[in-house]
Amino acid sequence: MKRAVRARVAGAALLVTATTATALVAGSGTSVAAPARAAAAYNQECGTGYAQVNQIPIPGRGTVFLAYNKATGKNCVVTKRNSSAGSRLWVGSWLQRNQELKSKQEQYGFFTSYAGPVYLDAKGKCVDWGGEIDGYVVARYKTNCGTLA
DSSP: OOOEEEEEEEEEEEEEEETTTTEETTTOOOEEOOOOOOOOOSSTTTTTEEEEEEEEEEEETTTEEEEEEETTTTTEEEEEEOOOSSSSSSEEEEEEEETOOGGGGEEEESSSSEEEEEEEOTSSHHEEEEEETTEEEEEEESSSSSSTO
16 A cells, blocks of 8 residues: 655655655755665564564564574564654554464554564464554465474
8 A cells, every 4th residue: 555645845845655765856856765764673572592484564664573483383473663762653463373263362552662472382383473553454374384393
């Protein structure tokens, strides 16, 4: 989904979309790149023994990380904002064995930095997982099917 945002910058019109971060300075025909936001990084939020195995970006907002612990056979999901500065936003993480609703683990709430970790024993199974930041929802289904088991 593309969302256009309009703002005034030093008398020039600025148009930014979710997939493009370029401004056109009025009258000059020059393209100027908008400052890049630091992307969220996985920093062992799931704990010792968990390694990141997958991720889903939430453009302009953050990233959902899937981690796996070979020793325990558990998966973990964390949804991290790009920046913990500012007000709390609605952030959520969820994880379940593929199409097994009764296995679903989730955490949602107002957070400044991340939601989760949520854990699930899914050794040798495919998982469905995802997250949300301020109404922007992403998910993946039937992934990481025991290749690390």
